Amino acid sequence: MEPGAGQRPSVFELPKVELHVHLDGAIKPETILHFGKKRGIPLPADTVEDLLPHISYSEPLTLTQFLAKFDIYMPAVAGDRDAVRRIAYEFVEMKANEGVIYVEVRYSPHFLANCKVYPVPWNQNEGNLTPDEVVNLVNQGLQDGERDFNIKARSILCCMRHMPSWSLEVVELCKKYHNNTVVAIDLAGDELVAETFPEHRQAYEEAERCGIHRTAHAGEIGSPLVIKEAINVLKAERLGHGYHVLEDPSLYKELLDRKMHFETCPRSSILTGACDPDYKKHPVIQFMKDKANYSLNTDDPLIFNSTIETDYKIAKQFLGFTEEEFKRVNINAAQSSFLPNKEKRELLSKLYEAYGMDPDNLF
Numbered sequence: 397m398e399p400g401a402g403q404r405p406s407v408f409e410l411p412k413v414e415l416h417v418h419l420d421g422a423i424k425p426e427t428i429l430h431f432g433k434k435r436g437i438p439l440p441a442d443t444v445e446d447l448l449p450h451i452s453y454s455e456p457l458t459l460t461q462f463l464a465k466f467d468i469y470m471p472a473v474a475g476d477r478d479a480v481r482r483i484a485y486e487f488v489e490m491k492a493n494e495g496v497i498y499v500e501v502r503y504s505p506h507f508l509a510n511c512k513v514y515p516v517p518w519n520q521n522e523g524n525l526t527p528d529e530v531v532n533l534v535n536q537g538l539q540d541g542e543r544d545f546n547i548k549a550r551s552i553l554c555c556m557r558h559m560p561s562w563s564l565e566v567v568e569l570c571k572k573y574h575n576n577t578v579v580a581i582d583l584a585g586d587e588l589v590a591e592t593f594p595e596h597r598q599a600y601e602e603a604e605r606c607g608i609h610r611t612a613h614a615g616e617i618g619s620p621l622v623i624k625e626a627i628n629v630l631k632a633e634r635l636g637h638g639y640h641v642l643e644d645p646s647l648y649k650e651l652l653d654r655k656m657h658f659e660t661c662p663r664s665s666i667l668t669g670a671c672d673p674d675y676k677k678h679p680v681i682q683f684m685k686d687k688a689n690y691s692l693n694t695d696d697p698l699i700f701n702s703t704i705e706t707d708y709k710i711a712k713q714f715l716g717f718t719e720e721e722f723k724r725v726n727i728n729a730a731q732s733s734f735l736p737n738k739e740k741r742e743l744l745s746k747l748y749e750a751y752g753m754d755p756d757n758l759f
């Protein structure tokens with residue numbers, strides 16, 4: 397229900413920060429259909445209503461089964477300049493409508509390219525859109541969106557666990573486009589695929605050397621060992637998901653002491669099989685109790701048929717999330733964002749003001 401005149405809006409409607417969302421998991425179904433039709437790329441349906449049941453789902457699968465969902469629709473947009481720019485632009489619009497004022501969106505430039513990428517993904521024919529140009533186009537889409545929708549959007553470039561041969565180019569792209577929307581490097585994909593390949597390690601080493609921020613998917617479905625590797629070897633400053641840290645109490649304590657940021661994604665965590673579907677056992681409950689540094693995020697809202705509100709609703713309804721915690725979590729997210737310090741302070745000031753808080757007297 398909309399609040400009536402003079403009524404205070406719910407705290408949950410106040411400005412939010414989102415740090416973990418995949419661009420290729422946040423495409424409008426209309427846009428997939430538009431480019432599928434325009435480019436003659438077959439899709440399993442030709443209306444949004446009929447397409448969505450193929451892509452999005454609401455009962456837990458495994459992470460591997462979840463990742464296979466991308467195969468259905470990525471061929472419609474990958475390799476097309478207009479599509480890449482448009483999905484970035486529409487992403488910013490979508491987040492602005494959800495009340496997000498700062499977002500870090502991640503993607504693999506290689507997954508949207510069809511040239512200078514081996515193998516060419518999604519069974520595309522070779523074309524002439526390189527990973528480098530993909531980053532340029534996403535940047536343009538994000539910047540156009542920032543201007544039109546009055547929010548701040550930054551990007552994170554993903555290495556993919558199963559594609560070590562792409563990783564050194566990913567870090568080079570992070571360097572080339574550093575602070576031209578790109579703020580960090582990530583390692584995504586199936587954590588159980590293999591140990592972290594040397595190329596990923598080299599890419600992260602180079603990122604650290606060049607002052608590029610680092611996050612990594614770790615402990616989503618993988619064990620605490622993957623987390624240890626992410627922080628000790630990859631020198632990750634934040635963890636994508638990180639739920640399974642709770643299986644190693646001494647590691648958990650160390651990360652609490654270090655104020656490590658966990659990018660949690662409640663709906664995703666159930667639907668990818670990362671966490672027990674019994675919400676009473678959800679790691680966010682423990683994170684909340686321990687005042688851990690974590691954020692709430694959508695991850696792949698197209699596939700999970702969700703918005704950021706869905707994740708906050710889950711937290712509120714099933715995890716005991718309060719209004720106070722809402723403010724704490726978003727302030728933590730802003731503090732753990734990969735913005736330069738001056739911009740981080742500006743973002744924090746906006747939140748303090750929106751939340752009616754005195755920055756000198758917090759929690």
Ligand SMILES: O=c1[nH]cnc2c1ncn2[C@H]1C[C@H](O)[C@@H](CO)O1
Nearest residue numbers: 418420502503504554584585613696
């Ligand atoms: O939740 C996830 N875990 C690991 N990898 C993921 C997740 N969501 C998306 N990805 C992968 C699939 C995308 O194509 C890629 C880059 O955004 O990252």
